[in-house]
Amino acid sequence: MLKVDMHVHTKYSADSALAVERLFSACVDKGINCVVVTDHDTIEGALKAGETAPPxxxxxxxxxxxxLDGEITGLFMKEPVPPNLTAEETIRRIKAQGGLVSIPHPFSFFRRESIYKKKLYELYGQVDIIECYNARNFLFFENMxxxxxxxxxxxxxxxxxDAHHQCEIGNMYVEMDDFATKEEFLANLKKGRIVMTDYSRRVGSFMIEAFLFLAWVKIYNLFRKKYT
Structure with a gap:
């Protein structure tokens, strides 16, 4: 049985400082035995991870x-796809090398880089996977x-x-049967079980409370300025 974290970053992403070695140590600590390394606009970190992975x-x-239409993730990549192409051309290049197409955090409220909703509704027929559970989505309706x-x-x-730091590894993952091909991966993913850790729940609850508090403060200040 595999525990697959399908969205992790390494130091090869500009917004992450996570070394590949620390990625593996965190995975071992949390029982994760499969990851999809999804660095921004590069596969360099993923290739290094593949070369140095534990037995x-x-x-x-x-x-x-x-x-140009928001972020798209490729899985089972053989070569990088350059950024700033259209969504259609990006999907074409992923599939041309035998990859799978996934849409990360499609309904994230605060991330400007998420795919444009109009484009998602146009292209979903060409998509293999929708990332429905992203541990960095802290508003409940984003994943829902x-x-x-x-x-x-x-x-x-x-x-x-969507780990960018060691402590985030495994906050959400999929338990699924092992696979030998991308076709088996998809079939077993479809039958898999989504797991959200207690840590992820606590972080999510804290972030929701923080968001509501900040919203209340903003509304309070608006009313105070208007009526005083």
């Missing part, structure tokens, strides 16, 4: 690609909207921590 540990080469979208269209759902 019985699986690394899927991924890339979170910045497009993705789940609803995927279920209504019979799309396969994925889950990942």
């Amino acid at each position: 019985d540990f699986k690394v899927i080469i991924g890339q979170e690609i910045r497009t 909207r993705a789940i609803k979208f995927a279920k209504e269209r019979n799309l396969i759902m994925g889950a990942g921590s």
Whole structure:
């Protein structure tokens, strides 16, 4: 049985300082034995992880690609796809090398880099996986909207921590059967079980409370300025 964190970053992403060695030590500590390394606009970190992975540990080469229409993730990549192409061309290049197409955090409220909703509704037929469980989405409806979208269209759902730091590894993952090919990966992912750790729940609850508090402060200040 595999425990797959489908969205992790390393120091090869500009917004992460996580060394590949620390990625593996965190995975071992949390029982994760398969990761999709999805650095921004590069597969360099994923390739290094694949070359240095511990025994019985699986690394899927991924890339979170910045497009003109928002981010798209490729899995089972053989070569990087350059950023700033259209979503259509990005998908074409992923599939041309035998990769799978995943949409990361599609309904994230605060991330400007998420795919444009109009484009998502246009292109979902070319998508293999919707990331329905992202541990960095702290508003409950962000993941819920993705789940609803995927279920209504019979799309396969994925889950990942979106880890940029060691402590985030494994906050969300999928328990699934082992695989030898990308086709087996998809089939087993569809039957897999999504796991959200207690730590992830606590962080999510804290962030929701913080968001509500800041919203209350903003509303309070607006009323105070208006009526005093």
